[in-house]
Amino acid sequence: MAEHYTSFSRDDTRWLLQRVTAVFLVGVLAFHFMLLHFVHHAYEITLAGTTARMSQPGYFITMVSFLIAGTFHGVNGVYNALVNQGIEGTPRTIVKYGLIIVSLLLIAQGIRVAWAMTGGQLI
Amino acid sequence: MPADRVGWHTVDSSQTTILAGSNPEVHMSQSYDRGLVENFGRWTEFSAGMWAWVFHKFTGWVLIGYLFTHIAVLSTAIEGASMYNGTLQGLEALLIVRFMEVGLLAVAVFHILNGVRLLFVDLGLGLDAQDKSFYASLILTGAIAVASIPTFLGGAF
Amino acid sequence: MSTHVSESESEAQAGTDQQTTDRPAAQQRRLEKKRASNDQREQADSSTETDEETVHLKVFRYDPEVKDKQEPRFDDFHVPAKKGMTVLDALIYSRDHYDSSLTFRHSCRQAICGSDALFINGSQRLGCQTQIDELDQPVRVEPLPHQEVVKDLVVDMEHFYDQMDTVEPYFQEEDLPSGLDEQRQDRENREKIKMSTRCIWCGACMSSCNIAAGGNYLGPAAINKAYRFVMDEREGEDLKQQRLETIEEEQGVWRCQTQFSCTNVCPKDIPLTEHIQELKREAVKNNLKFW
Numbered sequence: 001m002a003e004h005y006t007s008f009s010r011d012d013t014r015w016l017l018q019r020v021t022a023v024f025l026v027g028v029l030a031f032h033f034m035l036l037h038f039v040h041h042a043y044e045i046t047l048a049g050t051t052a053r054m055s056q057p058g059y060f061i062t063m064v065s066f067l068i069a070g071t072f073h074g075v076n077g078v079y080n081a082l083v084n085q086g087i088e089g090t091p092r093t094i095v096k097y098g099l100i101i102v103s104l105l106l107i108a109q110g111i112r113v114a115w116a117m118t119g120g121q122l123i
Numbered sequence: 124m125p126a127d128r129v130g131w132h133t134v135d136s137s138q139t140t141i142l143a144g145s146n147p148e149v150h151m152s153q154s155y156d157r158g159l160v161e162n163f164g165r166w167t168e169f170s171a172g173m174w175a176w177v178f179h180k181f182t183g184w185v186l187i188g189y190l191f192t193h194i195a196v197l198s199t200a201i202e203g204a205s206m207y208n209g210t211l212q213g214l215e216a217l218l219i220v221r222f223m224e225v226g227l228l229a230v231a232v233f234h235i236l237n238g239v240r241l242l243f244v245d246l247g248l249g250l251d252a253q254d255k256s257f258y259a260s261l262i263l264t265g266a267i268a269v270a271s272i273p274t275f276l277g278g279a280f
Numbered sequence: 281m282s283t284h285v286s287e288s289e290s291e292a293q294a295g296t297d298q299q300t301t302d303r304p305a306a307q308q309r310r311l312e313k314k315r316a317s318n319d320q321r322e323q324a325d326s327s328t329e330t331d332e333e334t335v336h337l338k339v340f341r342y343d344p345e346v347k348d349k350q351e352p353r354f355d356d357f358h359v360p361a362k363k364g365m366t367v368l369d370a371l372i373y374s375r376d377h378y379d380s381s382l383t384f385r386h387s388c389r390q391a392i393c394g395s396d397a398l399f400i401n402g403s404q405r406l407g408c409q410t411q412i413d414e415l416d417q418p419v420r421v422e423p424l425p426h427q428e429v430v431k432d433l434v435v436d437m438e439h440f441y442d443q444m445d446t447v448e449p450y451f452q453e454e455d456l457p458s459g460l461d462e463q464r465q466d467r468e469n470r471e472k473i474k475m476s477t478r479c480i481w482c483g484a485c486m487s488s489c490n491i492a493a494g495g496n497y498l499g500p501a502a503i504n505k506a507y508r509f510v511m512d513e514r515e516g517e518d519l520k521q522q523r524l525e526t527i528e529e530e531q532g533v534w535r536c537q538t539q540f541s542c543t544n545v546c547p548k549d550i551p552l553t554e555h556i557q558e559l560k561r562e563a564v565k566n567n568l569k570f571w
């Protein structure tokens with residue numbers, strides 16, 4: 001008992017986070033689809049409209065969280081799939097860090113785009 | 124199929140060693156490795172839960188792939204309004220894109236519905252109805268996708 | 281060739297072909313006659329196969345020591361049908377009447393010993409628990425998938441037993457509660473672990489799981505065993521933590537993808553997926569507590 005580790009071990013952290021992001025994504029993905037395909041039709045979208053939405057702090061934060069949660073959920077899912085595939089050793093380490101780098105790049109680019117979409121009108 | 128499915132019908136030699144126990148060489152000559160039997164050649168024997176897993180994986184791959192392309196397309200916003208508007212409207216003018224959007228909606232809806240099903244399974248709720256909830260996800264996905272066709276194809280013709 | 285195709289028969293045929301040239305005419309005639317009557321008998325067999333008196337089995341055959349069977353094949357057996365006949369009964373009949381070399385494990389014939397888990401018509405089942413008349417014919421009997429075949433329907437269970445041993449599947453607490461000579465369990469706790477105690481180590485679940493197929497996943501049976509002792513209040517707290525650590529490892533519960541394959545095939549109706557899921561939550565709770 002005394003020897004029991006007190007830290008959150010990594011596998012259950014990832015398992016739990018995958019579920020927590022899932023709950024968030026279920027709502028936001030449905031909202032996103034409704035808003036940009038049914039409320040506003042995709043073919044009517046212009047930068048002006050996008051800027052009007054992105055300039056609202058709540059919307060901006062929601063979309064950035066959506067991006068981060070979606071990237072984690074998706075990339076973690078890909079990693080899990082590859083682990084199930086039996087990837088081990090060096091290839092696994094390479095894939096792991098490769099996926100982390102790709103995720104960070106995607107999030108960085110996403111935030112850059114989101115920022116550009118605000119047209120400097122945020123806040 | 125996505126790459127993660129390949130392992131169902133490939134066997135690497137390390138696995139044989141694991142299964143064969145302490146003395147792989149003796150076992151190799153005396154026993155027979157049938158490999159992974161449940162490959163797609165036996166798809167008729169798959170149960171609801173296996174199909175749910177296959178579809179969830181497949182839709183997951185599509186969605187993460189789409190996320191990357193989505194951000195790439197939206198990146199045109201950095202170039203300014205004419206670039207952004209031109210790109211989006213140019214894509215929306217293509218009929219194939221409209222149909223792919225219906226497909227994307229179906230994929231997203233299935234992943235959401237089956238994802239909710241899996242969350243309930245994780246909570247240990249309704250495990251006896253796991254097959255029915257999968258069929259319900261499928262039917263609902265189909266219904267929503269069909270119902271959305273007018274919206275998605277509106278103005279495309 | 282409707283009935284058993286055994287290696288002795290094909291050897292006999294090979295022998296006759298060789299000797300045809302230098303054989304006396306009389307013997308030749310007798311052999312012809314014998315062959316004809318053999319054919320007749322076989323025709324009679326195949327005619328009974330059409331009415332519902334026989335059961336048609338297709339059985340996987342493999343034997344590394346017999347040249348003919350080194351390459352796996354399926355043999356056909358036509359067994360007289362009886363009311364209440366199980367797949368195991370049909371296999372026993374085939375072995376006793378047609379081909380004594382047909383090899384399979386069986387012992388108690390009442391779903392207790394866990395010896396005769398087989399891959400029957402594409403699903404893992406106990407031969408002794410599966411009624412023939414509930415199956416489509418021909419009944420295809422194969423050894424459990426994802427394990428090495430030793431001979432015919434016999435697979436190497438070593439990996440499965442190793443995985444079971446990983447969770448130390450036995451009660452270990454030695455301290456007795458004060459004032460008692462025995463370990464007592466209350467009714468609720470007994471109910472909680474009741475289903476998990478029913479495991480007969482047949483390996484059907486492990487064989488049905490395509491995650492376990494690919495490597496070292498602990499597997500449903502071993503995780504269920506862990507559940508049985510983790511949830512048992514009589515077992516010591518340190519042993520509970522030790523088992524939780526085992527199932528939390530990379531090859532433990534996190535590998536389960538909730539496909540319900542194991543739950544579907546378990547001959548003892550153990551809710552395996554439910555137990556695995558409960559252990560996942562238990563592991564998360566256990567770690568959150570300390571976090």
